[in-house]
Amino acid sequence: MTYSEKVLEHFRNPRNVGEIIDADGVGTVGNPICGDLLTLYIKVRDGKISDIKFKTFGCGAAIATSSMITELAKNKTLDEALKITRNDVANALEGLPPIKMHCSNLAADGLKEAIKDYYSKRGVKLDEKKIIVLDDCPSCGFELKPFRDKSIKFCPRCGVKVTKEV
Amino acid sequence: MTYSEKVLEHFRNPRNVGEIIDADGVGTVGNPICGDLLTLYIKVRDGKISDIKFKTFGCGAAIATSSMITELAKNKTLDEALKITRNDVANALEGLPPIKMHCSNLAADGLKEAIKDYYSKRGVKLDEKKIIVLDDCPSCGFELKPFRDKSIKFCPRCGVKVTKEV
Amino acid sequence: MRRIFLDHASGCPMDARVIKHMEELYDKSFGNPSSLHTLGLDARKKLEDSREKVAKLIGAERKEEIIFTSGATESNNLALIGYALRNKNGRRKVVVSKIEHISIMNVAKYLSKLGFEVAYAPVDEYGRVKLPKLDEIVDSNTLIVSIAYANGEIGTTQDIRAISDIVHAKGAILHSDGVPAVGRIPVNVVRDQVDMLTLSSNDLYGPKGVGALYVKTGTRIQPIIFGGGQEKGLRSGTENVPAIAGFGMAAEIMYKEWREESEREKQIRDKLIDTLTSNIEQAYLNGHRTLRLPNNASLRFIGIEGESLVLNLDAYGIMASTGSACSSKTLEPSHVLMAIVPNEVEAHGSLMLTLGRDNRIEEVDQVSTVIKDVVSKLRAMSPLWGKPLDLEEWRQKMEHSEGE
Amino acid sequence: MRRIFLDHASGCPMDARVIKHMEELYDKSFGNPSSLHTLGLDARKKLEDSREKVAKLIGAERKEEIIFTSGATESNNLALIGYALRNKNGRRKVVVSKIEHISIMNVAKYLSKLGFEVAYAPVDEYGRVKLPKLDEIVDSNTLIVSIAYANGEIGTTQDIRAISDIVHAKGAILHSDGVPAVGRIPVNVVRDQVDMLTLSSNDLYGPKGVGALYVKTGTRIQPIIFGGGQEKGLRSGTENVPAIAGFGMAAEIMYKEWREESEREKQIRDKLIDTLTSNIEQAYLNGHRTLRLPNNASLRFIGIEGESLVLNLDAYGIMASTGSACSSKTLEPSHVLMAIVPNEVEAHGSLMLTLGRDNRIEEVDQVSTVIKDVVSKLRAMSPLWGKPLDLEEWRQKMEHSEGE
Ligand SMILES: Cc1ncc(COP(=O)(O)O)c(C=O)c1O
Ligand SMILES: Cc1ncc(COP(=O)(O)O)c(C=O)c1O
């Protein structure tokens, strides 16, 4: 498992660390029991994310992806921001080790949650598709059931996508 | 598996190689199919082995033990010669690797056969105790049945005695 | 930047004397011990010399009791699988402690798939096996028990003699993983009545890729690797003579030097533990304060996660390891830590510092300062630090998402 | 006395470049690829570089298809046991040729104990697998077939592509032991459609104690050694990085140099075979005259026994091996020779000369003269030489004594 230079750089010097006391939306994802917890704070001005901060308990990738998503989301409209995928995060970081791909999830999900929170405070509900994890990896056959509770989306062994929208 | 200096010396310069055309007793033991065949020739004068020669097809230990038994038996009375055991042969050679202990059998048995032949030509029958090979090595538990046809007497794995007289 | 290596449990640098010895062998002693010629005999001799040296290190009575393997994982597999499959005496239970190495744990799982009953002996908050509990769990159906002399992650040592008495009283046999213990604390298979013991060469500053299993005379096991019948039929495959000779030499050096070196490392260990636990708030020692390996300082820091801690330390040239889930292939926190720390979050904040011959007591101040700074930095960005943490709530959320 | 080493099948001297490379690693790169710090990442990189080099040597498409093991014996065990136990698809038959290496033979025996049907594909008098027979034996119940690219004892090579076509037509998969072949003849897993291939580092002049198994993507196997989940979970145990890096370098060198070196060795081989068979009466070649490894000259001499031949040659500094029963741990003659020579007595008189980079064509005259002298000396003391031999009689005697 090797982190890219970009990951290490963001991990060592994370951008936008902190809390926003009067945030317009707050998203908390992960579970400290599993070793990762991210809280994302956004301020929204004119439909755009004008400020964004995070606090993360988690691995190097969790911190780097948190940092990266704040950079990606800043100054985007909420619609644009909602379209940021875990792949966008991973790509912006010049890749993540397969086993760490789920950490980029954490960041993307955190942003979504914060935006949802923003909308729900305003009475709007975002509808979601349900995503399920396959039983076995379609590429290498790795058994995925034991990992379901980590809400993984990529095979921990070979890195291919192992979720399906239903 | 390491041969002692003495084994190597006898193996490289075997004593009493050859045939005795007008031998008084000839003993042939071993089986070329198993990789060993020894023919021992004796001349008897005044109840003593006055000359002894051998021909051997076999491993280094087979050749060295053949050579050694001719030295041990020469000038002995037949009674004395009959008492030479495989251990005497092995000891005189400063030991044999456990897996090769059966080769010293070959030599001791060959001598016995030659003396038996000498007696039977004179109408005398030597009675023998029957020696059986145990099912498993009493020390290390090695399964011995597959080796029975090699007429082994020592465990090929750990070298302890695995025969019983009945 | 001078590197400070504090991760000896994951791998040791080779002893320079051993490297030199092996270099000579590579060139001259590449024979196969099964060959009949001079080079083969020479290799055979080297092999047997090493066997003797390894036997001596652990107090084995006969060198034939040492089986060379490719490493400790293989030795652990051979011991447990080899014994369980060979001894069809009606007993079907395998007992291991809750803090055995992953190789023991996964072998136990495999045996349970094969139909054996596997029971896990609990440990107390220091990682010491609870002897009365062990005495209950080991029963007349128990075939084999595997409990390590000491645990490499949390440093805790066991009273192996007391354990072997319990095990033998029930007619079972005892295997012990000696990897972190041999060469650090007194290990003697005769005194402690251990039936099988796993050894690793690299942990003694010998080469990697070689280990051994001590198998007491009379203990019957079957091989897990089949072939040419090397190592008394228990481990087939051409013997890796240069590495085995290196292992032998490393064992010989250990035999002479370990006591003094252990005393030295113990002082570094104590200074590290004292400095870190007193200078950093909410920093706790894992394992027992005194019944521990002389080279192990295992700690946990509330509110932060181990992988990010280790990566930060690496940026300062300090190399260590963690038992956090995020650092492992399975994304599970170390089962060893989980057995002794109050909860998962504390397990995630663990830091394992394991000392070796190359460490100096003078390094402690620098190491402590860096750790303190990094811990502060990570806590500053942690949503868990400085706030009360309701773990029950999170646990329910997890179960909820599991049920989905 | 200058040693002439003609036993490369039993072990190769390490390439000096590889030794040098490994020396550097011992000191600097002792990290554990699972560690998160710099030393760990460095070790991981070395590991993956080697994987790529080994993959390239055998024409594998993806480096992930290479699993590092402790050697060829383990690779053979992993391939056959790992595949047979994993694929519970109703097929229960394992097919191996009659001349596979002992590690394949003994694994096949083990599988038959576990309830698998094992069938042995016959070979002709040269040791070539009889393809029509193979086509009969491999059937819709066959799970896996294991046939080596070439045989190290008698030198004969196989038409692996023709074999894989037969095997795949029946829906089985093909494992091939590539140990003596890789680096001597063209081996390409894609061209030849091999599903698994066993490799040994030392046979490529790399270190001992390391090997590999090529596992084609999509081929599912289970591990035989359980633990930390290294090597995609297929081979647990801390990776022996210095040795693996040495293996990688040896593979890289082989890739560049093997063609030229094989041509050179072929000339020595041919001169050896021609001189010995023409100068010594009743001396015969084992295996095929042209479809053979470039470095293998395997012969048999009527009337003498191989161990005494090899020991005598050793006294003259010539190192070789034999397949005689008397040289083996089981006191059985080599099953490979038994499959192709007329009878046991001829098998006992075998001599295997295997060439390597250190041999020179100038040595052939000296070697031939010594062999001729030693054969004469042993024949002079053999009760079998110069007399007609009634093997039937001896066979009956043997059966008689077996019946006792
Ligand atoms: C206690 C213990 N046992 C066994 C092993 C397995 O050793 P290896 O990975 O070298 O096979 C280790 C390795 O770190 C260990 O720490
Ligand atoms: C053809 C073949 N396969 C497998 C092996 C096993 O290799 P190792 O003994 O190094 O495990 C050998 C060893 O000589 C061999 O010649």
Ligand code: FES
């Ligand atoms: S937060 Fe656990 S792996 Fe990234």
Ligand code: FES
């Ligand atoms: S004659 Fe076969 S081992 Fe001695």
